[in-house]
Amino acid sequence: MKRLIECVPNFSEGRDPAKVDALVDAMSGVPGAWVLDRTSDADHHRSVITLAGEPEAVAEAAIHGVGAAASLIDLTRHSGAHPRIGATDVLPFIPLEGVSIEECVALARRVGHQIWERYRIPVYFYEAAAARPERVNLENVRKGQFEGLLEDALRDPDRSPDIGEPRLHASAGAVAVGVRKILIAYNIHLNTSDVSVAKQIARAIRFSSGGLRHVKAVGLGLKTRGVAQVSINLTDFEQTPLHRVFEMVKREAERHGCAVIGSEIIGLIPRKAIEVSAEYYLQLENFSPARVLENRLAAAVETVRSGASVKQEPGAPIQRVLALLMEATRRLAEEISTQTQPGQSSVLFIEKRAEAFLEMAQAAAQVFEKAVQLETMSATSMPTDLNIARQMALAAANAALENVEVSLAAIDDLEFVGNLKSRAATIQARLKRGSQQIESQPQPTGSRCAANRRLAGEDR
Numbered sequence: 001m002k003r004l005i006e007c008v009p010n011f012s013e014g015r016d017p018a019k020v021d022a023l024v025d026a027m028s029g030v031p032g033a034w035v036l037d038r039t040s041d042a043d044h045h046r047s048v049i050t051l052a053g054e055p056e057a058v059a060e061a062a063i064h065g066v067g068a069a070a071s072l073i074d075l076t077r078h079s080g081a082h083p084r085i086g087a088t089d090v091l092p093f094i095p096l097e098g099v100s101i102e103e104c105v106a107l108a109r110r111v112g113h114q115i116w117e118r119y120r121i122p123v124y125f126y127e128a129a130a131a132r133p134e135r136v137n138l139e140n141v142r143k144g145q146f147e148g149l150l151e152d153a154l155r156d157p158d159r160s161p162d163i164g165e166p167r168l169h170a171s172a173g174a175v176a177v178g179v180r181k182i183l184i185a186y187n188i189h190l191n192t193s194d195v196s197v198a199k200q201i202a203r204a205i206r207f208s209s210g211g212l213r214h215v216k217a218v219g220l221g222l223k224t225r226g227v228a229q230v231s232i233n234l235t236d237f238e239q240t241p242l243h244r245v246f247e248m249v250k251r252e253a254e255r256h257g258c259a260v261i262g263s264e265i266i267g268l269i270p271r272k273a274i275e276v277s278a279e280y281y282l283q284l285e286n287f288s289p290a291r292v293l294e295n296r297l298a299a300a301v302e303t304v305r306s307g308a309s310v311k312q313e314p315g316a317p318i319q320r321v322l323a324l325l326m327e328a329t330r331r332l333a334e335e336i337s338t339q340t341q342p343g344q345s346s347v348l349f350i351e352k353r354a355e356a357f358l359e360m361a362q363a364a365a366q367v368f369e370k371a372v373q374l375e376t377m378s379a380t381s382m383p384t385d386l387n388i389a390r391q392m393a394l395a396a397a398n399a400a401l402e403n404v405e406v407s408l409a410a411i412d413d414l415e416f417v418g419n420l421k422s423r424a425a426t427i428q429a430r431l432k433r434g435s436q437q438i439e440s441q442p443q444p445t446g447s448r449c450a451a452n453r454r455l456a457g458e459d460r
Contacts, residue, residue, distance in 0.1 A: 003098040005107075006182070007051040007062045008267055010089045011069050012078055014040040019072045020047050026068035032057030039266050043222040044231075045080025046089070048185065048267045055099055059111050062091055063118065070119050070172040075146045081220040082231070085124075085146050086173035090138065092127070093179050104179040105129045112163045112177045119172070122153075122164030127178040131162045138176060139208075139216075146173045184234040184273060185266035186242065188249045192258040195221040198228035201252040205230070205245065212248060214240040227261065237270065243277040351416060354407035357400045358420055358427075364397035365427050372434040390438070397431055 009027075013019050020040055028035050033053040040047040049065070051058050066088045073087035091111070093104045105128055112123035130136045144152060150168050152159035160166035161174055168174050190198060198219030205211040214236035220229045230249055234240060250260050371390035404424050408417050 003055055004052060004096040005055045005058050005099050005104060006094040006096055007058050007091065008094070008183075009049055009051070009062055009065050009069075009091050010084075011047045011049065011065070011073065012045060012075060012080070012084045012087050012089055013069070013073050014044055014046045014080065015042045020049075022072060023047065023065055023068050024049060027051060027061040027065045030057050030061040030064065033061040035061075037268050041082075041266070043080065043220075043224055043229075044082035045078060046082045046084070050268050052096065055103070055107055058093075059107055062093075063111060063114050066091065066115050066121065066175060067119050070121060070169065074171040075173045076171055078146075081222065081229075083142050083145050083218075084173075085142050085149050086121070086169075086175045087171070088121075088175045089142075090126075090176045090178065092177075092183070093129075094182055095179075101128050101179060108177050108179050112175075115175055115177070116164045119169075120164070121169045121172050122161030122167070122174045124174055124176045125162050125178065126176050127180040129177060129179040134158075135162075138178070141176050149174065181236065182270055184237050184242065184269055186232045186234055186245065186263065187266065188230045188232065188246065188263045189222070189225070189261050190228045190230070190253055190258050191261045192228050192256075193221065193226050194258075195219055195228050197253075197256045197258060198230050200256065201230050201249055202232075204252050205232070205248050212240050212245060215245060237273040237276070241276045241280070242273055243280045246277075350407055350410050351413070354404050354411065354420055357403040357407065358423060361397050361400035361404065361424065361427050364393050364400055365430050368393035368397055368431060369434050372437055390434075394431060394435070397427065401427065 011020075011023055013023070017040070020038060024035055024038055027033070027049065033051055035049060036052050037050040038047060039049075051061055053061075069087040075084070075087060078084070091108075093108050093111075095101055095104045108125065108129040112125060115121050115123055124135060124141045125131045126135050126138045126141050135141050143149075146168070149159065150173070153161065153174075154167055157166070161168075164174075190201075192198075196219070198221070200219070202217035202219040203209045203211075206215050206217040207213050208216070211217075214234060216233040216235065218231050220231050221227075222229050232245060234242065234245060246260070246263065253260055368390055371393055401424055404420060408420060411417055
């Protein structure tokens with residue numbers, strides 16, 4: 001079973017790209033841990049970096065990041081809109097797969113001890129890792145920020161660290177190490193510079209003030225942009241989805257005579273969170289996660305991978321094909337995420353849309369061809385799983401080609417249309433050859449050929 005966790009260290013540096021590069025470099029050299037994302041904000045003077053991978057590897061990478069931050073960041077010279085108590089302000093661990101909350105808590109405790117032993121930086125535990133009930137909420141730990149805690153830790157035993165001496169590191173402060181579920185950091189911007197309005201809206205929506213459950217929020221001012229911001233942590237997007245938060249902020253803003261002008265995600269966001277909000281805004285009556293192309297292809301790839309893992313004689317050829325299969329899927333997801341956004345001319349937008357769908361079709365066709373190749377070389381224990389994977393990829397390729405056809409109908413540039421139609425025809429020919437290759441193989445039942453013909457569009 002795979003064992004995966006995520007760690008999202010928040011560093012008190014958002015203005016010097018070279019320092020952020022150094023933080024990333026410090027965490028990138030641990031085998032089994034990967035840096036997935038980095039987001040910096042100059043007004044917050046804060047960077048959020050996302051790590052994921054095997055638990056022990058991620059833990060070691062995170063510790064390296066804490067050490068690098070201590071050498072790069074001096075909190076006595078730091079100021080920003082976001083609250084903080086340390087050069088590495090928070091270090092949350094999140095179980096993803098094959099790891100329990102309890103195991104993450106044990107890991108967080110070990111990390112806390114290592115931070116103190118290696119760097120003499122004291123540690124506070126919060127959320128599921130909290131050693132004291134009053135420290136479950138991060139707000140209680142961070143009360144007074146670095147400057148206030150610097151004094152309180154010395155004179156008040158209730159404010160002393162969980163690990164380390166009853167004092168903060170002179171320049172690096174303290175680290176809050178926690179364990180939690182996936183959290184969405186979500187900021188909403190208002191067309192006013194009045195921070196008091198953002199603070200009132202934050203008070204209205206956050207759960208601690210009687211607002212939405214699973215919502216934490218503060219009002220901040222962004223000097224470089226001249227706007228106020230409602231900065232939100234959404235701790236359970238399934239119970240309180242993004243669109244509900246957005247709509248409430250929008251209504252509260254209207255009550256105060258202003259409007260929402262934009263929003264942003266800090267770090268990474270689960271695909272499911274976007275799917276739920278898309279369903280709400282588009283009012284799709286037949287929507288389900290299975291209708292998302294990347295989800296279907298990811299399921300197909302996992303099906304193929306699972307089949308290969310139990311095959312008696314996997315061999316190097318299958319492993320190479322699986323690697324190509326994953327790369328094709330990655331390309332497909334990349335094409336989807338980089339599609340042009342509205343705001344250009346409508347003609348250019350449609351042309352870019354057609355090109356993006358053609359790229360999707362090409363990637364899906366490659367997935368289809370590799371699944372065909374796997375099926376013709378695999379053992380008899382795998383054909384059902386591979387048949388499903390192949391059919392999913394074929395359906396995805398045909399759907400993308402249909403979107404190309406629809407887009408081209410609205411374009412007058414004959415040269416552009418001819419070029420894309422020629423490329424689309426080449427893809428269709430590849431799909432047909434693959435289907436014929438499968439049909440030429442001995443079939444366990446008569447149903448699969450018919451299914452192949454339907455998916456290839458031959459029974460229309």
